[in-house]
Amino acid sequence: MIDHRGVEFSEMLREISAGLAELIGTRGDVLLLTASGTGGLEAAVVNTLSPGDRVLSVTIGAFGDRFARIAGAFGAEVERLEVAWGSAADPARLAAHLAANPAYRAVLLTHNETSTGVTNPVHELASAVHGGPGEPLVLVDGISGLGAMPFEMDAWGIDLVVSASQKAWMASPGIAIAAVGERARAAGESARMPRVYWDFGEARKWAAKGQTPWTPAVSVLFGLRAGVRRLAAEGRERTWARHAAIAAGVQAGLAALGLELVAAPGDRSSTGTAAWLPDDLEWAPFNAAMRARGLILAGGQGAWVGRILRFGHMGDVGIDEMAEALRVMGETLAQFGRAADPEAAARAAHEAFGASLAAAAR
Numbered sequence: 304m305i306d307h308r309g310v311e312f313s314e315m316l317r318e319i320s321a322g323l324a325e326l327i328g329t330r331g332d333v334l335l336l337t338a339s340g341t342g343g344l345e346a347a348v349v350n351t352l353s354p355g356d357r358v359l360s361v362t363i364g365a366f367g368d369r370f371a372r373i374a375g376a377f378g379a380e381v382e383r384l385e386v387a388w389g390s391a392a393d394p395a396r397l398a399a400h401l402a403a404n405p406a407y408r409a410v411l412l413t414h415n416e417t418s419t420g421v422t423n424p425v426h427e428l429a430s431a432v433h434g435g436p437g438e439p440l441v442l443v444d445g446i447s448g449l450g451a452m453p454f455e456m457d458a459w460g461i462d463l464v465v466s467a468s469q470k471a472w473m474a475s476p477g478i479a480i481a482a483v484g485e486r487a488r489a490a491g492e493s494a495r496m497p498r499v500y501w502d503f504g505e506a507r508k509w510a511a512k513g514q515t516p517w518t519p520a521v522s523v524l525f526g527l528r529a530g531v532r533r534l535a536a537e538g539r540e541r542t543w544a545r546h547a548a549i550a551a552g553v554q555a556g557l558a559a560l561g562l563e564l565v566a567a568p569g570d571r572s573s574t575g576t577a578a579w580l581p582d583d584l585e586w587a588p589f590n591a592a593m594r595a596r597g598l599i600l601a602g603g604q605g606a607w608v609g610r611i612l613r614f615g616h617m618g619d620v621g622i623d624e625m626a627e628a629l630r631v632m633g634e635t636l637a638q639f640g641r642a643a644d645p646e647a648a649a650r651a652a653h654e655a656f657g658a659s660l661a662a663a664a665r
C-alpha cells in the first residue's frame with residue numbers, strides 16, 4: 304500500500320478522476336467513494352434530495368427497484384413508473400406521465416438493467432425529463448453500462464451518474480464512482496437528507512487536495528487506474544463497438560443453442576445477455592453442471608429466479624472466451640438431453656461478432 308495522504312496517491316486519484324470524466328463525457332466532478340455500487344446510489348440520493356421531495360423512479364427491473372427503495376428509505380416521496388421486466392422504458396410514456404403530474408424534484412433512471420439484460424434509451428428519457436415540468440434532476444444508475452456502452456453525461460443532460468470499479472472498468476470491487484454535474488452539485492447545498500460518510504461536500508473538498516476524506520480502498524484504486532488507462536488507450540468508440548460486437552456474438556450463440564432471448568433486439572444490453580430457460584430445465588442442477596465444467600453464469604433475480612440465465616460480457620472479455628463459454632453451455636445442454644450443437648453455437652458467435660465489427664467500421 305501507499306500512503307493515502309502522500310503525493311503518489313494524489314497523482315493516482317487525479318489521474319483516475321480525470322480519465323473517468325473523459326470516458327463518461329463530463330466536465331463535472333468525478334468522486335471516488337470506498338463502497339460497492341449500491342453505496343454510490345445511496346450517496347447520489349442523500350447528496351441531492353431532502354425528506355419529502357417528490358421523486359419519480361422509472362424502474363424496469365431489480366436494480367431500478369433498489370434505487371427507488373434507497374430514496375424511500377431516506378424519506379423521499381417515491382412514485383414508481385414501472386415497466387414490465389424485460390422491456391426498456393418508453394420516453395413517450397415518461398413524457399406523458401411527467402406532463403400529467405405535479406413537478407418532481409428528481410427522476411431516477413437505470414442505464415443498464417443487469418437483472419434483465421435490458422439497456423434503457425437514457426438520452427431520450429433524459430430529454431423527456433427536461434421537456435417536462437419543473438426541471439427535475441436526472442439521477443442515473445450507470446453501474447453496469449458505463450464505460451462499455453455509449454454514454455455522454457453532459458451532452459445528454461444527466462445530472463449525476465453512478466458506476467462501480469468491478470464493472471466495465473475491470474478492477475476489483477470496492478470503489479463507487481459518482482460523476483456529479485453542476486445542477487446536482489448545486490442541489491447538494493440545500494439537500495437535507497442525513498449524510499456523513501457519503502457527503503459529497505467533504506469528498507470534493509479533499510479531492511481538491513488529491514485525497515479522500517476517509518481511508519480509501521487503495522488497492523482497488525491501483526486496479527481502477529489500470530482499467531481507465533486501458534480504456535483510454537482503446538478509445539471510447541472502439542470499446543463500445545467491441546462490447547456491441549461481443550454481445551451480438553453471444554446473442555447469436557445463444558439463439559443457435561435454441562434459447563430465446565429476453566430482450567427485444569433494440570433493447571439488448573452490450574454488457575449482459577439474459578435468455579429464458581427452457582420450460583422443463585431446472586436451473587439448480589443445470590447451473591451446477593455448468594459450474595462443474597468451469598462455466599460460471601448468473602441466474603435470475605427476484606421473480607425471475609429459476610426462469611432465466613444471464614451471460615456476462617463486460618470489460619476484459621474477448622470473443623474467443625465467449626465462444627468457448629457457449630460451447631461449454633451447449634455441451635451441458637446436450638448432457639441434459641437437449642438437441643444443442645455446441646460447435647454451431649461457437650461458430651455463430653464468431654460470425655456475428657465479425658459482422659458487427661465490420662458494420663461498425665463502415
Ligand SMILES: Cc1ncc(COP(=O)(O)O)c(C=O)c1O
Nearest residue numbers: 339340341366415417446447467
Ligand atoms: C445496474 C446495477 N445497479 C446496482 C448494482 C449494485 O451494485 P453493487 O453490487 O456493486 O452494490 C448492480 C450490480 O450488479 C447493477 O448491475
